Amino acid sequence: MVRMPTSLEEQAGLCWPLADEVARRFPIVEHPAPASEEKYRAVMKSLKFGEGFGDYMARVSWDGERGWHGHRIEPYGPLALDPAGAVLHYGQEVFEGLKAYRHADGSVWTFRPAYNAARLNASNQRLMIPQFPIEDFLGSIAALVRADRRWVPASAGASLYLRPFVFGSEAFLGVRAANRFEYAVVASPSGPYFTHGFTPINVWVEQTHHRAGPGGMGDVKTGGNYAASFYAKSHAFERGFDEVLFLDAATNSFIDELGAMNVFVVMADGSVRTPALSGTILPGSTRSAILYILDDEGVLAHEESIGLDELWAGIKSGAVVEMFACGTAAAVVSIGSLTKGHERLNLPGSAFAHRIYKALTDIQFGIAPDRFGWMYKLADGE
Numbered sequence: 445m446v447r448m449p450t451s452l453e454e455q456a457g458l459c460w461p462l463a464d465e466v467a468r469r470f471p472i473v474e475h476p477a478p479a480s481e482e483k484y485r486a487v488m489k490s491l492k493f494g495e496g497f498g499d500y501m502a503r504v505s506w507d508g509e510r511g512w513h514g515h516r517i518e519p520y521g522p523l524a525l526d527p528a529g530a531v532l533h534y535g536q537e538v539f540e541g542l543k544a545y546r547h548a549d550g551s552v553w554t555f556r557p558a559y560n561a562a563r564l565n566a567s568n569q570r571l572m573i574p575q576f577p578i579e580d581f582l583g584s585i586a587a588l589v590r591a592d593r594r595w596v597p598a599s600a601g602a603s604l605y606l607r608p609f610v611f612g613s614e615a616f617l618g619v620r621a622a623n624r625f626e627y628a629v630v631a632s633p634s635g636p637y638f639t640h641g642f643t644p645i646n647v648w649v650e651q652t653h654h655r656a657g658p659g660g661m662g663d664v665k666t667g668g669n670y671a672a673s674f675y676a677k678s679h680a681f682e683r684g685f686d687e688v689l690f691l692d693a694a695t696n697s698f699i700d701e702l703g704a705m706n707v708f709v710v711m712a713d714g715s716v717r718t719p720a721l722s723g724t725i726l727p728g729s730t731r732s733a734i735l736y737i738l739d740d741e742g743v744l745a746h747e748e749s750i751g752l753d754e755l756w757a758g759i760k761s762g763a764v765v766e767m768f769a770c771g772t773a774a775a776v777v778s779i780g781s782l783t784k785g786h787e788r789l790n791l792p793g794s795a796f797a798h799r800i801y802k803a804l805t806d807i808q809f810g811i812a813p814d815r816f817g818w819m820y821k822l823a824d825g826e
Contacts, residue, residue, distance in 0.1 A: 447739060453732055456559035463822050466583030472591055473518040475499050484594065491602050491635035493773065498592035502584035502629040506574050517591045520630065530612030530622035538567035538666045539609035541772045544589045546596045547810035550825030552589055555808050556818045557582055559729045564608065567664045572621035573610055581608065584629050589822045595633045605634040637774040644780025644794050645686035650676045657693035662724035673703040689782065691752060692724060698749050700724055702769050706731040709755065710766035710796045715744040730770040736816060737803050759789045768797035776801035
């Protein structure tokens with residue numbers, strides 16, 4: 445069966461302007477006091493995920509009269525926000541996440557940015573936020589990376605994590621959508637999301653709390669979805685688990701996704717299964733890319749509902765040989781065990797996940813040819 449591309453995949457596959465063209469939309473406001481060489485070296489010597497930040501950030505504003513305006517790259521710093529700002533009271537905000545990778549020749553690239561831009565607009569639509577031009581999205585990350593180029597790590601497996609976000613900034617307390625918005629992008633030189641590398645993670649199956657329900661915002665990249673997972677995740681962390689596998693809210697019987705990652709199940713017959721995009725899980729860019737890689741390799745992949753009882757029985761019988769999770773931050777990580785109540789099941793393998801991880805990251809870091817046309821050059825080699 446031929447897999448039909450999703451709307452996001454179709455938009456990502458269009459021909460978009462090169463970085464040189466769109467970066468010009470964002471003039472740079474020079475930084476009066478960028479990070480010292482000492483501070484820079486300290487951050488780059490011990491890279492953690494999302495804890496250090498570059499010198500600059502991208503900014504654009506929106507109002508009803510001018511639309512999106514004020515495109516600029518300015519010094520990284522606190523945002524001025526009225527205490528009655530809409531985002532503080534009604535959570536009207538969305539965000540994205542992608543990475544900039546330094547290749548061997550010094551050039552800097554990112555992975556499927558138009559997919560992230562299209563998904564941002566899908567989230568915007570659900571949260572009543574104006575559509576943000578994809579060309580401006582591309583321009584904002586290209587201009588920011590060029591301004592913050594020294595913060596793009598050259599060490600193996602490291603990258604510059606980019607976080608675009610939009611929020612309602614209008615000051616009011618009435619219950620309605622805001623009429624003023626701010627778009628920004630910040631950059632964070634980052635090491636691996638999981639500090640233990642590719643070591644398989646131990647996952648708690650959450651059967652009491654849910655992160656999203658039918659007709660809700662489970663497929664929208666908004667902060668509330670992640671905040672909804674914190675309670676269950678914090679309790680799982682206290683018990684020594686690395687992540688939480690959430691179930692569907694309607695029946696509490698089908699697997700949904702991890703707190704911040706999509707999930708795949710590898711079968712003994714060589715096929716792969718992943719929960720279908722039912723509206724309650726995020727349409728991950730990495731998930732999408734993995735499905736293309738599997739199709740290219742001739743691996744049969746099923747996007748379908750996966751019952752927890754069926755999964756549990758499959759692990760016990762040997763029909764399920766491996767599981768892994770994926771997302772922009774972690775790329776691909778193998779799941780070593782699932783625990784449900786007092787019962788823990790170990791998953792014996794991680795070879796399939798490691799192969800997919802290598803196939804994906806080799807493209808991202810320029811080690812393997814980009815046969816899918818996914819990479820977008822942000823800056824030439826120095």
